[in-house]
Amino acid sequence: MASEDLKARFTPEATIGPFYPGAFLTHLPQDLWTVAPLVAHHPQGQPIVLVARFFDSLKRPVPSLVVELWQANAHGRYRHPQDQSAAPLDPQFDGFARVRTSDEGVLRFYTIKPGAHPVRRESAEVRAPHLRLTIFASGIDRLITQLFFDDESSNQSDPVLQSIPDPRVRGRLIARRRRTSGGGEGVGEYEIDVVLRGEDETPFFDDWDG
Amino acid sequence: MNTPDIVQRGGRVLPVVVNDRESEARTPANRLYRIPDAARDPFTPCPPAPFMRAGEHDLTRLAPGRPQASGEAIAITGRILDEDLRPVRRTLVEVWGANAHGRYSHVIDAGRNDAPLDPNFYGFGRLVTDDDGRYQLRTIKPGAYIARTDIGWWRPPHVHFSVVGSGVRLVTQMYFPDEPLNEKDFIFLIVPAADRDRVIGQPAATHAGDRAFRFDIVIRGRFQTPPDLD
Numbered sequence: 001m002a003s004e005d006l007k008a009r010f011t012p013e014a015t016i017g018p019f020y021p022g023a024f025l026t027h028l029p030q031d032l033w034t035v036a037p038l039v040a041h042h043p044q045g046q047p048i049v050l051v052a053r054f055f056d057s058l059k060r061p062v063p064s065l066v067v068e069l070w071q072a073n074a075h076g077r078y079r080h081p082q083d084q085s086a087a088p089l090d091p092q093f094d095g096f097a098r099v100r101t102s103d104e105g106v107l108r109f110y111t112i113k114p115g116a117h118p119v120r121r122e123s124a125e126v127r128a129p130h131l132r133l134t135i136f137a138s139g140i141d142r143l144i145t146q147l148f149f150d151d152e153s154s155n156q157s158d159p160v161l162q163s164i165p166d167p168r169v170r171g172r173l174i175a176r177r178r179r180t181s182g183g184g185e186g187v188g189e190y191e192i193d194v195v196l197r198g199e200d201e202t203p204f205f206d207d208w209d210g
Numbered sequence: 211m212n213t214p215d216i217v218q219r220g221g222r223v224l225p226v227v228v229n230d231r232e233s234e235a236r237t238p239a240n241r242l243y244r245i246p247d248a249a250r251d252p253f254t255p256c257p258p259a260p261f262m263r264a265g266e267h268d269l270t271r272l273a274p275g276r277p278q279a280s281g282e283a284i285a286i287t288g289r290i291l292d293e294d295l296r297p298v299r300r301t302l303v304e305v306w307g308a309n310a311h312g313r314y315s316h317v318i319d320a321g322r323n324d325a326p327l328d329p330n331f332y333g334f335g336r337l338v339t340d341d342d343g344r345y346q347l348r349t350i351k352p353g354a355y356i357a358r359t360d361i362g363w364w365r366p367p368h369v370h371f372s373v374v375g376s377g378v379r380l381v382t383q384m385y386f387p388d389e390p391l392n393e394k395d396f397i398f399l400i401v402p403a404a405d406r407d408r409v410i411g412q413p414a415a416t417h418a419g420d421r422a423f424r425f426d427i428v429i430r431g432r433f434q435t436p437p438d439l440d
């Protein structure tokens with residue numbers, strides 16, 4: 001079958017291993033509140049902090065895990081050539097960051113709350129605000145998932161979130177807003193546990209076409 | 211892998227690398243979830259264009275004009291292509307590897323590895339593909355290193371590659387031909403037998419005096435390459 005021939009050409013993926021260079025983080029944004037020291041930077045939208053804790057099957061924190069975050073701006077527009085949205089770009093917001101978990105397996109990500117956006121231009125179906133995560137660590141190949149916010153009613157109709165049939169599993173992709181904000185006035189702080197394997201395992205997605 | 215069962219129930223079950231404790235504890239046990247067709251827009255990031263300094267594609271020197279690292283300087287050239295074999299243009303390629311003795315300059319390789327550091331080798335570099343999706347880099351042929359002393363698992367010489375940009379995302383490792391350790395490496399062996407030649411650099415004509423290897427990377431996935439803007 002022709003499609004099988006095509007598939008055979010793909011380069012297999014592999015783990016980043018334990019020796020991923022730290023310099024590859026400092027070359028790219030790790031924080032979407034600031035672009036450089038002492039530069040006044042004003043991305044549009046509501047500043048938030050995502051606090052994500054990563055665990056393995058033995059409930060141990062996973063240090064040195066590399067997460068690439070990608071998200072829409074406050075208007076729900078991605079800075080991507082294929083985003084045909086009518087919503088405006090934010091000149092001060094690219095929406096991409098690469099961060100690494102601490103020795104305690106914790107990632108603190110400073111960003112703005114992404115906007116909701118239609119699935120496609122002129123589509124009635126709406127994606128709830130979400131963060132797109134690509135996860136790398138020693139021992140695993142690339143994993144992808146999306147994280148949502150517990151104070152967004154549009155979660156109820158998000159086609160990606162709702163494609164997960166079990167509501168308990170679905171809930172593992174929803175970050176909870178903390179009562180007291182740790183990031184200062186008006187900053188929403190959200191927390192979530194990401195479990196790579198085992199009990200309460202986080203759902204991950206497959207972007208290989210089956 | 212494209213069985214009706216998977217299409218119906220979801221995506222892949224990711225394999226665990228045998229004898230790798232981290233893989234055993236970190237690889238999701240559950241089947242991946244298929245992304246609903248209505249939401250199959252890119253899941254992969256599009257980072258801002260990187261600022262590149264001169265010489266970042268040459269790992270054999272800390273900076274242009276500095277002494278060359280010890281070991282054999284090699285060239286690796288190739289193309290990054292999408293699933294329709296169109297070039298992936300102006301995309302960021304990050305490369306890292308051990309030195310000629312099998313030691314990474316990474317701090318966590320200290321104490322684990324008796325092999326010496328090389329003061330002239332950091333072992334990482336970056337480049338951007340050209341309009342034909344081509345890249346070339348220069349590095350030191352990495353040494354093998356022991357991954358687990360308790361079971362005598364050696365990693366064969368390999369160079370790590372990461373490709374990111376324009377919605378493309380892939381991390382892989384390039385192995386070298388005719389290395390007996392390849393066939394004993396659990397990370398190499400997890401690659402399906404029919405695909406193993408795709409992660410082995412192919413001997414090529416000498417490049418500016420260096421032994422050269424050709425390593426083409428084909429990215430999997432829909433919506434991966436930006437539309438032709440020309």
Ligand SMILES: [Fe+3]
Nearest residue numbers: 017019365370
């Ligand atoms: Fe390695």
